[in-house]
Amino acid sequence: MTLLESRRFRAAGAGLNYAHRAGDGPALCLLHGLGARWQTFRPLVRSLGPNWNVYAPDLRGHGHSDWVGGRYGLTDFTADIAEFLTEVVAEPVVLVGHSLGGWVAAMVTATMPDSVRAVVIVDSALYPLRREQRDAMTFYANPSLAMRSIAVSLRLADPELKQRWVEGRNQREQDPDEMLARLRCPVLLVQGDAAAGGLMAPDHVERAMSLLGNGTHVFVPGAGHAVHADAPAAVAAALRRFLAAEVDRTTVKGEIG
Template sequence: MTGPAPWAFAEPWGGRGWVTDIDGPVHWIDFGGEGDAPPIVFVHGLGGSHLNWSLVGRALAQGRRAVALDLRGFGLTPGFPRSTTIRANVRLVNRFIATVVKEPAVLVGNSMGGVISVLQTHNNPDSVAGLVLVDPALPPTSTRPDLRVAAMFMTYMTPGVGELYMRFAQSRMSSRQLVQRMNDLCFGDPSRADAKMLDASVAMTEERRRIPGKEQSFLNASRSLMRFLARGDRYRDILKGLQAPVLLISGDVDRLVPIALARQVAAANPAWDSVFLTGVGHTPQLETPGAVVDAVTDWLARTPTIAGK
């Protein structure tokens, strides 16, 4: 069952909101588009939402449909009391493709959404026509992590401490401060942030304050992600076994996923296409949306199985 969403945060960028019952309400955005090419499904990262794709959604809805869902526990899709682990959100994406999209899709996943998109492609290959990984979370190696990022995830992983930190941040920081903190972490150059997108993100962060259990939903997803990444050999084997065409896009000043990791994965998978963006951080679809649109559009046009007619 699907009905119009009561929110309109993505409307300025041509996104129309819907809510579908998939074992509970799931919020998603339709950026329009039509044609015979496989549709695009955007999958956001940890702490993200459908808004992460609003600056590129309409531009990529050319000759194909383009939609973005809010994962369980994020954006406007409630989590508690349902699971928000990686595996639970893979199941959600699988059911979303089956019930809403209804045909094999090109998954475009950022950060944690990249992991979820990889696992969906691995588990249900017939549901995925192509895969775009935008600064995906990758298995760690001996590469030295950013100290701020390492400390942040150590806090999230520690029982009790993570919960205390999340409650403190929610109670002591304004919605605009929370959004700005995220941009400072994810952008190579925070001054590139789109002002209208900042305002929309602040408004949605304010709306999310009403969602019960959102802090625990975030921590459960974060802990699940860290446990999965710790199984580096298994993850690398899954990446090597992907049969769908893959485009990897990574910013070379990403603080969360060092560019060295992206280059290693690209070298280990020479059949993939790779684009490395200079001076760009963890969310290039927000920081340099034009570069992401150009890279994805070019790749789609050059890939016969997903180019359309």
Template sequence: MNRSERGRHEYEGLMGFLPENGLGEVLRTSPQMYETVVEGAFGGALSRPELSRRTRELATIAIVAAAGGAERRLASHVRGALRQGVAPSELLALCEHVAVYAGFPRALDALVVVNEILEEAGIPPQPTLHKVALADHETVVAQKGDSGPTVILSHSLGVDWRMWEPVMERLSHGRRVLAYDMRGHGSAAGAPRPFTMDDTARDLLGVLDAFDADTAHVVGLSMGGGVAQTVAVRAPERVASLALLATTDYPFPAFEDRARSAEADGMEAQIVPTLTRWFTPEALATNPWGVRYARERIRRFHPADWAAAWRAFKGLDVQDRLASLAAPTLVLAGERDASTTPEIMSGIAERIPGSTYQELPGVPHMQTLENPVQVAEALDAFLPADR
């Protein structure tokens, strides 16, 4: 493969179409410039594997945005970044990064271009974020949808509200959907510790109070499912329905081991055992947004918050009271969940009278980050909506 062929191959792999289509005007007006771009750039440095295509597009967007005055080229590379699996939230964060190092005028111009391309691609706007003061700390609540039944989403240990972002758009059709940062997580990192599952339940109810919601459809995944169950048995009058995803109704002995490991070994040591519990080998190999997001959330976690969360989860105490639950309940298991297995999940369903058990084929523990379409479909079918 000569430089021209390598350049054509790399351009098409990056942008999704042949260079003569993307650079047709350049080819027509200056064949020499066309050759320089395709053979010199795409057939040279840009074809080297030391930087992934995704990384190169992020770097290119940052450089072009910082330089300013090349909005057409910036738009082209934003499209290329989306093609390489860069998430909208990553592009928006990149604009914030540019603001720090190149100034707000350049960053704001870049933000306009990014938003235009996201709209062009049919990507829905980001959720609206609200700062909410709870009893002893502040958190952030992401909102999608302004009317209809209120749905509140409680996330897994180790991440934050963005765990729910891949399903929020679908769920917001005819519903008001709220996803918040649990204490010790995300914007609520450093909240008072130690804390208990009862504290996390009061936090969820505090979010509902802040949005004037007397009742809500409560959805929780993993530790978030423990929070949801705790709310359901402590304040059943506030729970219109319950959806339990990849969770447990009793603590595991390993919870204390995970707390101690963070304290002794730090957060880098938590990445491999956690991600291999959460995702399939296929997802870990291809490294999509959900895996990248989860890895960074774990890496940036404060060990004391991590340990406090695991010790709170260790205090989960709901199993003996599940039989009293009257709210409609969906128990959603992943076929390939190695952490909260279908056996564990079906046991929860058996202990909740009238509950519905559903097993998602091929789905691991971190359901919304690896298989959001299947999860959104199941929740959309279960949750009532105004339509």
């Protein structure tokens, strides 16, 4: 399988590092979560196989992309990725966003719907979290408690980013109901298991599905917040079924075993 190659793109607001692997299949853009970097998607890319035309940027302030102090709002991330899709991908794309990346994917789609074929939102906390959920994710706010799997990513990330998690800014910067109601392309919600650290609560899913014009939902038992890394084969299978259903104009819902 061809390896992902590291490249550079200069957006108006920040220089972005990204990985690319050419393929004959659909264009797929992978957006990582807070404190992570594009490498978090390696297990999913392996599970998807070689045919996808894969793009995976580091969001500003993350990985090897530029730090831009004071400019880490949702609109800043969204502007970078909208420009990236226009200038680099330059074809309708399937956007896959994990956590913070799910918010960015949804906002990009609402901003430029003709450029996005479908959206996959992976265990994003679309609505305010319960106290126990926030407490379970303190490793994002305090790198000294970071899991080994994201320790390198957190060292590379701008320390200012941790304030996004501490302050719970996403819901204040963008109304999730208004954002989700604007999405008209097919949307897949991938929910992790709360018992393993998943943050997309059942009531989040129910509320989001009531707002989406073309929504599908899958639950991945045993997978934590990083569903795509914990259960890459299951997420890859769900993505394939979802896109097949898009083509066939059918709806696929249910649980991944």
